[in-house]
Amino acid sequence: MNVDTPAFEFEHVSKYYGRHVGLNDVSLSIRRGALVGLLGPNGAGKTTAIRILTCYMPPSSGVVRVCGNDVLTHTRVAQRCMGYLPENCPLYHDMRVMEYLRWMCELRGIGGSDIEKAIFNVAEPCGIMPWRSRLIRELSKGYRQRVGLAAAMLHEPEILVLDEPTVGLDPIQVQQFRALLSRLKERHTLLISSHVLSEIEMLCDTVVIIHQGRVVAVGAPEALKADSTRHYTLECVSTRNLPVLLPGLLNRVEAVTLDGFEEDGRRCIIRITGHGADPRRALARLFTEAGIELIDLHAERISLEDVFIDHIRGCAREEGMIPMASDPDKRGAEHA
Amino acid sequence: MNQIRTIMKRDWPAIILVPSGLTIMTIFLALAGYLFASQVAVTQQATLRYLFRSLGLLCVLVAPLITMRLLAEELHNGTFEVLATAPLRDRDIVLGKFLAGWKCFTLWTLPMFGYLLALEIVGAPDWGAALAGYIGLQLLAALLIAIGLFCSSLTSSQILAAMAAILVGLALSLSSGAAHHARGAMRGVLLFLDTQSHLGVFRRGVLDTRSIFFFVGTTAMFLYLTIRSIESRRWKFGVVPGALTVAWRHRTLACALFALAGLLLLHLVFVRASGRLWTAWQWAELTVLFALALVPLALNRKSIAQFLQRRRYAVVVTVLLNSLLVLAVWGLLMFLASRHYYRKDLTADNRHVLSAQTVALLKTLETPLEIYIIEDEPADLFQQINDLADEYAAHNKLIVVNRIDPNRQPAYIEKLQRRFNLPAEPKGELIIAYRDDFRRIPARAMVTIPFAELRGRVVRGAPRFDGEAELTGVLLNMLHTDPGRVVFLAGHGERDPWQTGPQGLSAVAERLRKSGWTVDRRVISPGRLATFADDAKVVVVAGPRRSLSDENRAALGQFLDRGGGVLLMLEPHQENGLEALIEPWNVRIGRDIVVDLSDYAGQADPTSLYVSRFEETAAVGKAMSGLAVVMPTARRISVTRQNLRPEVTVRNFMHTSGSGWAVYAEPHERFSINPERDRRGPISLGAMCERYQELREPGREPLRGRLLVLGDADFAVNQYVDMAGNLDLFLNGVDWLADRQGVLGARPKAVGAPTLTMTRAHIQLLFWVSVVVIPAGALLIGVSALRKRRKAA
Structure with missing residues (x-):
């Protein structure tokens, strides 16, 4: 396979369940070695996308390629390139860990002495060696997850697809699991679907936000944050005519809206949302010119969660699902 | 193949080598053992055929217990997703699971060969007949497992899967009962679908390619449907909003023509269902129906072609056509199998092979021949009569066998009494009806009790079933003139x-x-x-x-x-x-005695000839082809x-073999061969x-x-x-x-009943072996295998 070939790509992929749209014209290309986080609210189409990618179900239209292989025409080859840990980590609870891993090796076409080698290669990093003789049903949720992950990695796949891998784990298990994923990042292209945004932010170098079957944002977390809406807090000495002056001042700055205004005796705290370039320099100049004494002007720290909510709201607003009453502009105006 | 083996490797121990599986196996074997011991004690026959009949019905309940978890549990637990995303074909998954289920059933029933060993102690069981019955039971189990697997693929609820499989299994087991209420082709189809009657052929010790093809073909069809069912779980193509409403041209006209065609179809279905004659008018209706349906299709051919070109519809149409094709192939296979068949009797005394004379006679039937068996006691005699009638029916489709239980079907008996104008209610007899003629054969006439002289006294021999000679004799009288x-x-x-x-x-x-x-x-x-x-x-x-x-x-x-x-x-x-x-x-006429140094009968001397060389160009020689004659002394x-x-x-x-001699010897004198004198x-x-x-x-x-x-x-x-x-x-x-x-050929033979003379000790021995020893032994082996498996893991 050519090194430049994307690890996987979606080309105008749609999927319909009855009249419900699962995926709507999704196009996406992920380079090899990336650690991709798939974000989206419930029912956004994350699992659908993963199931199409893992050849569990075919797309209604469009083309999906895994390591350059079309999932419809070269299904087995595509499946050999991937390891998959489904949501809730389904396992055969009546089997023992080693028995299950051995069986999965045979299922993946690994035979003879390679079986023990393959199991050792995955069991050690996943930390399941001490539990290898246990029945799977006797393991904790975290260790079951590790067994599932080990089974997905047995054949050393190019791509690892993990659907909600940390759901149901306690905080310590989540931390351990995260550490494990960080180590795996060096050897595999990882696609993780998750609700936990902090986790994605911490682990992934590429984030795909999916909503109502459509990809609404793709990129590195930092780039997404940079492109996203930011909030600013401006603190100044209170003057009598400040509430009157403020709308006029803000109108002179490009792409900002007033979020809130609080007066606390001698000090005023003004919250502003910026929709474009950084407005702080312009704001400082205007306030100084107006004779208002600035105490502090800083940008709020933005998280991926903000980016995510921002995109989801943006989509909802486009479709008219969020009423205009909740628009921050209006709230600011009312306050004013 | 490796993938199938891998799937099988996981599934069969998961069914059998678990505490619940071992418990079910032990109960099953104990129940089968009890049935076997009680049936042998009651019938006093060294046979497993009655056991196989009970097991045939028990299988309908047991097979779903094996299959209900095979796919339904995977779907419920989500492990199916693990299988489906591994590099496996759907058919590998289905075949692996089918073979795992079948292997479990085979392992459950394998200890039943112990029953034959137990019977060896008390009598001489017919191993050939038992083997045929065992093959039939395995084939029936394969079909029921395929049905169970199909039901298991339809739902993620194990209970629903098991209930559906039991329902389908029961429907197939009881379809011959429904056949009594049907007519024509539907009756034939219902009779053919009856799994228990197919098992009955094997139980009797006969291998019949029709029944083998039925079981194998139907099993294969259900496996195919299972593969398609699994596949359909992944289609989930759904419908693009508005995609179904293809832009039809002349929509009103099309609807009107389809409605008209539908009315005609309804009328034709009504005509068929009501059993009325299919006349030229109905053919005309059918032609008009097709014409009416074709017009809107032709008008909208472009839209339809466009509609079918979409990937999801193309797949759905392909799958539908494939399924129809498989059904058609199944039907064709069954049709051909019913036309060209081969039967092999595995019983020790070939008791179910009809004589050449009977077979030749049955071929000459031109119109339906009805055999009414009005049942009565003793049950084993009527069992033999039923078997015999089934063998007759197996050789010519024109023979219809009706079994009537006078206690349960008094109305049927009255109907027969009126039809044949009988003075009293028929009971314990056969009525053979051919054209306008009918004959009655008392069931007792089918048993011959030979008498022999032993040391000057006349003694009664063991009764022998001579039904074929009786029935064929009656048919000869009905079909030919008085000899x-x-x-x-x-x-x-x-x-x-x-x-x-x-x-x-x-x-x-x-x-x-x-x-x-x-x-x-x-x-x-x-x-x-x-x-x-x-x-x-x-x-x-x-x-x-x-x-x-x-x-x-x-x-x-x-x-x-x-x-x-x-x-x-x-x-x-x-x-x-x-x-x-x-x-x-x-x-x-030679004044000599004939000896044969190579072909002589058993332990006797060379004067007891075993003659098997017949000239096939002579009529009698041809009729004796394949047979032999024992001549105690001959000239x-x-x-x-x-x-x-x-x-x-x-x-x-x-004539004798080349080692034969015509020897000149005086009466009661030991013969000696003189090559110069003798011939x-x-x-x-x-x-x-x-x-x-x-x-x-x-x-x-x-x-x-x-x-x-x-x-x-x-x-x-x-x-x-x-x-x-x-x-x-x-x-x-x-x-x-x-x-x-027309009647020359090998003649019907009387067969002895393989009865046992069992003492109380024998009955107790059979009970202990079959109800206690075999299930306990199987349980022990199962438990040790379970422990070994756990240690290995």
Whole structure:
């Protein structure tokens, strides 16, 4: 396979369940070695996308390629390139860990002495060696997850697809699991679907936000944050005519809206949302010119969660699902 | 194949090598053991056939227990996603799981061979019949597992899967019951779908390609449907909003034409369902229906083509067409299998192989033949009668067998009584109806109780089932004209047709009567030489111990001249005075005794001949093809080459092997072969002679007649007649003499019931072995395998 070939790509992929749209014209290309986080609210189409990618179900239209292989025409080859840990980590609870891993090796076409080698290669990093003789049903949720992950990695796949891998784990298990994923990042292209945004932010170098079957944002977390809406807090000495002056001042700055205004005796705290370039320099100049004494002007720290909510709201607003009453502009105006 | 093995490797221990699986197996084996022990104790027969009948029904409940978890549990737990995203084909998953289920059932039923070993202690079980039954049970289980797997693929609920599988299994098991309420092709289909009746063929010890094809073909079809069902879980293509509403041209017209076609279709379905005659008018309706449906399709062909080009519809249409194709292939396979079949009887005594005569007779049926079996006690006799009727029906589709239980179907009995105008309610009998004729056979008539003389006393032998001879005899009477009369000559020490002792001919006389002959025994009265046996077709001279007088010879000669047939059965060392009668027929009787150094019967000496060489170019020889005759002692019957008479056609039709000798020996003297004096084999033992001579005197009938000369008489006596094909030789000889070519062939045989004489100790032994030892042994093996598996893991 050519090194430049994307690890996987979606080309105008749609999927319909009855009249419900699962995926709507999704196009996406992920380079090899990336650690991709798939974000989206419930029912956004994350699992659908993963199931199409893992050849569990075919797309209604469009083309999906895994390591350059079309999932419809070269299904087995595509499946050999991937390891998959489904949501809730389904396992055969009546089997023992080693028995299950051995069986999965045979299922993946690994035979003879390679079986023990393959199991050792995955069991050690996943930390399941001490539990290898246990029945799977006797393991904790975290260790079951590790067994599932080990089974997905047995054949050393190019791509690892993990659907909600940390759901149901306690905080310590989540931390351990995260550490494990960080180590795996060096050897595999990882696609993780998750609700936990902090986790994605911490682990992934590429984030795909999916909503109502459509990809609404793709990129590195930092780039997404940079492109996203930011909030600013401006603190100044209170003057009598400040509430009157403020709308006029803000109108002179490009792409900002007033979020809130609080007066606390001698000090005023003004919250502003910026929709474009950084407005702080312009704001400082205007306030100084107006004779208002600035105490502090800083940008709020933005998280991926903000980016995510921002995109989801943006989509909802486009479709008219969020009423205009909740628009921050209006709230600011009312306050004013 | 490796992938199938891998899937199987996980699934079969998951079913059987778990505590619940071992418990079910133990209960199943204990229940089967109890059924076996009680059935053997009640029926007193060393057979597993009754057990297989119970197991056939039990399987309907047990197979779903195996299959319900195979796919439904995977779907419920989500592990199916693990399988489906591994590099496996759907067919690998389905076949792996099917074979795992089947292996479990096989392992569960394998200990049942222990029953046969237990039966070996108390009697001689028929291993061939048991093997056939076991094969049938496995094939039935395969079908039920395939059905269960299909149901398991439809739902993620194990309970629902099991219930659906039980329902389908029961429907297939009881479809013959529904067939009584159906007519025509539907009746045939319902009868054919009955799994228990197919199992019944195997239970009897018969392998029939029709039943094998039914089980294998239907199993394969359900496996295919399972693969498609699994596949369909992944289609989930759904519908693009508005995609279904293809832009139809002339929408109103199309709807109207479709509605009209629908009405016609409804009418045709009504006509078919109501059993009315399908006339030319209906064909016209069908044509119009197609025309009406084709018009809108033709008008919108482009839209339809566009519609079908979408990937999801193309796949759905392909799958539908594939499924239809598989159904059609299944139907075709079943149709061909029902037309061209092969049956192999695995029972030790070939009890279910119909004689060549019966088979030939059944082929001549032209219209439906109905056999009504009005059941009664004893059950085992009616079981044999039912088996026999099934064998008849298996050879010709025109034979319809109806079993009636008078207690449960009194209305049916009344109907029969009215139809055949019977004075009383029929009970415990068979009614055979063909065209406008019908015959009744009491069930008791199908059992023969042989009597034998032992140390001067008449003793009763074990009853034997002689149903085929009886039924075929009745059919012969119904299909052919009355055969006529056979007269056994008496007065010269001949074997007696009324004598039931070992040296009597009562058995052959009885069989002649069953074949429709009237049997008589006469002496030649001095004053009635010219009219001797003028009402008979055949005269049998069975081993006269004294010479016939000239008058008697003349009487026989005149009988032959009138076109009669004479069967001469001549013992060695006995003067019979028949040389003068035989000479004009180009036959000579040897004054010797025949021995065969290679082909002699069992432990006897070489004078007891085992004759299996028959000339197939001669009618009787052809009828005896594949059979053999045991002749306790015989003399040579040869064709003379001197003074050959052209009006007589004579054939040697049976002879010894090349190691045979015609030896000159005195009575009661040990024979010794003198190569210079004695004649080396093959030695002829029987001759068929036929004559046709036009007489010059005007107004006189031409001389006709048939003569069959056999070098032995004892082969037909009660003591030997049941051996090999002795009875066949006698009956074929008589039928050839009466020119009844159509009925020549191997004759029906009576079969003994394989009854046991069990003591209380035997019954207890069987109970302990089958109900305790075998299930406990199987449980022990299962537990040790379970422990071994756990240790290995």
